[in-house]
Amino acid sequence: MAYGQTGSGKTYTMIGSENNPGIAPRAFQRLFQLVEAGHSRHSVLASAYMMELYNDKLIDLFRPPGNTDNEKLDIKKDKKGSVHVQGATVCSVSSAGELTRAFKQGLTNRHTAATKMNVESSRSHLIIVVCLNITSKQTGSVLKGKLTLVDLAGSERVSKSGATADQLREANSINKSLSALGDVVSALSSESSFVPYRYVLTSLHHSDL
Numbered sequence: 001m002a003y004g005q006t007g008s009g010k011t012y013t014m015i016g017s018e019n020n021p022g023i024a025p026r027a028f029q030r031l032f033q034l035v036e037a038g039h040s041r042h043s044v045l046a047s048a049y050m051m052e053l054y055n056d057k058l059i060d061l062f063r064p065p066g067n068t069d070n071e072k073l074d075i076k077k078d079k080k081g082s083v084h085v086q087g088a089t090v091c092s093v094s095s096a097g098e099l100t101r102a103f104k105q106g107l108t109n110r111h112t113a114a115t116k117m118n119v120e121s122s123r124s125h126l127i128i129v130v131c132l133n134i135t136s137k138q139t140g141s142v143l144k145g146k147l148t149l150v151d152l153a154g155s156e157r158v159s160k161s162g163a164t165a166d167q168l169r170e171a172n173s174i175n176k177s178l179s180a181l182g183d184v185v186s187a188l189s190s191e192s193s194f195v196p197y198r199y200v201l202t203s204l205h206h207s208d209l
């Protein structure tokens with residue numbers, strides 16, 4: 001999870017450039033290297049979904065072109081307590097290259113805008129989830145793994161970023177959600193008996209958790 005002030009280099013660190021790939025493409029490369037190395041023992045099915053949280057709303061970044069209907073995305077918790085997003089477009093991927101291409105395509109749907117602090121400032125929190133279903137060729141047992149990478153939008157002082165109108169709304173949403181996330185991390189790290197997850201979820205307008 002990349003967290004920090006606007007313009008500090010989060011997106012660059014996560015995505016990188018053509019000549020200097022960031023954490024995401026490097027992680028995808030490594031993941032599929034490991035899949036390949038275990039090829040004789042396991043068969044692996046990999047898939048991914050990608051979304052952004054923009055102005056407190058979840059948006060599917062893998063949605064088919066022309067489809068702007070995002071109302072169906074819903075955060076759900078299964079019986080085992082693991083959280084997933086219902087309604088997100090899930091892409092099956094079989095190589096790091098395929099996953100990286102899907103990721104880059106998803107990025108073109110992300111909300112960005114020029115501010116006084118960053119010519120290409122992320123206006124949303126970006127989340128990509130890579131899911132692996134690993135079946136043992138010997139026993140048939142199945143293991144499930146999940147890698148989640150997050151490029152948060154940066155905290156910003158509106159007086160410095162020069163945000164007005166829509167950008168001001170974005171900045172308020174970004175700052176509010178980062179503050180809620182900070183409260184969760186702080187409660188977890190101090191092993192507090194109460195962790196305010198629900199505050200974050202309330203701000204997402206999801207009441208079903």
Ligand SMILES: Nc1ncnc2c1ncn2[C@@H]1O[C@H](COP(=O)(O)OP(=O)(O)OP(=O)(O)O)[C@@H](O)[C@H]1O
Pocket residue numbers: 004005006007008009010011012013118120121122123152153154155
């Ligand atoms: N290590 C680096 N090498 C070269 N350029 C960098 C590096 N880190 C950041 N930059 C450049 O600095 C600028 C700001 O970086 P970036 O967009 O990653 O910031 P950010 O923290 O994601 O900002 P925001 O929160 O506004 O989205 C970009 O033009 C980016 O290309």
